[in-house]
Amino acid sequence: MVIGFIIGCEIAFWIVLGLGLLLRYPLRRPTAGAVVLAGVPLVDLALLVACAVDLHNGATAGSTHALAALYLGFSLAFAHTVVRWADVRFAHRFAGGPEPEKPANRRAHEWRLFGLAAIAWAVTCALLAVGIWWIGDPARTAALKNGMGQVSMVLVIWFVVGPLLTSNTSGRKQSTSKTKRR
Template sequence: MSIIVWGIIACEVGFWVVMLLGLAARYLLRLQRLSTALLLSVPVIDVLLLTLIAWDLLANRAVADFAHGLGAVYLGFTVAFGHQLISTVDAHFAHRFGGGPAPTKRPKTGPAHVRYEWQQWLRALLAGAIASLVLGAIILLVGDPARTAELANWYPRIGLVLVIWLITGPLWDLVADVFRSREPSEQLSS
């Protein structure tokens, strides 16, 4: 396994460990400042991964492979979805250990569900844009198309994932919601 794959794994584990330590400090130990410091340090993990990718491609003069592109996509995902994920886990922690209210559940049907699915897809679009910008920046910094060809291959992959997400997420739910809203009126007219 490449150093980048190990870096992605370490960053994912680090994300969860730092987040859970931050929430444990807040709700179990009641150490608000430590909790805040830990939770604010979560983005540092992303910077470490970006540094590892840049170091491997620039200092090591490595040829970009699948893992380098995956690292950029991982960065986009954590930037776009990280805060939402931390807020969700925080709400569960607050309920379980801090006497807080039960976390709100995401809507399962209706216009609220369709709105939620659009919001999630827009986050995915943001993740794709961030990943694309990171890929483009790395390609420009390396300045050697022969060494960064694999990174350019990630653009259509990102686009394909976003199109599939759009079709199977918000568009599918929008159509399903329209058909669900028609059913009662059709039954009344029969």
């Protein structure tokens, strides 16, 4: 049941986003578009309620419940960024807005994304911890505890392939250019 809700919420997220942007730009109804876009968090609330009901009804927490927590954490941390990314592109395409720009400072961009990933990690771990506490039965919550370790590993990998490698690459470019000037 939970995996179906995750898939449904992902589909609903993109439908709500698309509808909000469609109203805002091609249909020229910016207020209605803003109202629909403000409803994006309701999709996350539906998933949270579905998981809580499933666990309350005695289900043993599985990897799908941990995945739902990750989805919620990611959605809460990144939803605004995704909406803004799509909004800029829709504005450019349908309302004569400026062309989307690439980040001027790649290192700062990677650190910003990593900061959002850290927020997603914190929300996910908090939701998993609340689930473990709420259920109160280690036999039924092992998957939630494992989920904490898995999402922590994802954050470490994100750090290495994101800001760490970007920072090192930028540092090499700067030191190389200083050497060439001498």
